Amino acid sequence: AQTVTQSQPEMSVQEAETVTLSCTYDTSESDYYLFWYKQPPSRQMILVIRQEAYKQQNATENRFSVNFQKAAKSFSLKISDSQLGDAAMYFCAYRSFGSGNSGYALNFGKGTSLLVTP
Amino acid sequence: KAGVTQTPRYLIKTRGQQVTLSCSPISGHRSVSWYQQTPGQGLQFLFEYFSETQRNKGNFPGRFSGRQFSNSRSEMNVSTLELGDSALYLCASRHGGADTQYFGPGTRLTVL
Numbered sequence: 001a002q003t004v005t006q007s008q009p010e011m012s013v014q015e016a017e018t019v020t021l022s023c024t025y026d027t028s029e030s031d032y033y034l035f036w037y038k039q040p041p042s043r044q045m046i047l048v049i050r051q052e053a054y055k056q057q058n059a060t061e062n063r064f065s066v067n068f069q070k071a072a073k074s075f076s077l078k079i080s081d082s083q084l085g086d087a088a089m090y091f092c093a094y095r096s097f098g099s100g101n102s103g104y105a106l107n108f109g110k111g112t113s114l115l116v117t118p
Numbered sequence: 119k120a121g122v123t124q125t126p127r128y129l130i131k132t133r134g135q136q137v138t139l140s141c142s143p144i145s146g147h148r149s150v151s152w153y154q155q156t157p158g159q160g161l162q163f164l165f166e167y168f169s170e171t172q173r174n175k176g177n178f179p180g181r182f183s184g185r186q187f188s189n190s191r192s193e194m195n196v197s198t199l200e201l202g203d204s205a206l207y208l209c210a211s212r213h214g215g216a217d218t219q220y221f222g223p224g225t226r227l228t229v230l
Contacts, residue, residue: 035218043206045221091161103174104212105151106219108161 002027002094006109013082014117020067021077021112023092031097034068034075035106040088048090051075053097079114087116119145122211122222130228136197139225143190143211149173150192151219152184155206164207167192168214196227204229 013019036048051059092109123142152164163176167186184194210219
């Protein structure tokens with residue numbers, strides 16, 4: 001089974017600064033998807049960014065970008081120009097490419113709580 | 119498009135009772151997955167339904183079951199509730215294939 005590790009339980013960043021959240025994963029598959037989800041205090045899980053493993057180019061979405069290192073099995077999230085609204089729990093998630101043993105289930109890390117200070 | 123909706127949003131039950139949670143996916147989405155979120159275990163996959171068929175199941179006891187209707191709405195049922203079943207239950211839908219899963223707001227279940 002694939003495991004996802006987020007080694008930073010908590011992170012803090014000042015408004016307008018940049019912060020990077022770490023994620024590593026373990027898999028024997030060559031094709032898969034990686035995601036970052038954000039869960040604010042409302043508990044609604046919101047997709048932040050998605051990366052297909054077969055794409056070498058790192059995904060970006062406005063202020064959010066990833067550093068995907070396939071060989072190192074690393075998938076970090078960079079948030080630029082941090083805003084107060086970015087404060088939330090951030091989850092890294094892995095999903096297999098096809099409908100094999102894991103199907104389309106998401107494997108989540110334990111999450112990183114991001115605090116944004118004025 | 120309306121997002122994923124879940125009802126009820128909050129529920130309080132006592133041990134031994136059973137509970138049914140409902141999830142309506144985004145219009146056009148045929149797949150519904152369920153996840154349990156607890157402080158101790160984090161987010162864990164329960165099961166996935168696609169076109170009324172269970173496609174995959176997580177490592178949960180048989181007390182946890184689900185179904186999907188022809189309109190893609192899904193229900194999950196937990197029988198003989200235990201204190202440890204207290205959790206946030208999240209539903210996610212996707213259109214199909216490699217599409218991304220979009221989550222609902224969750225149902226907070228408290229078992230007393």
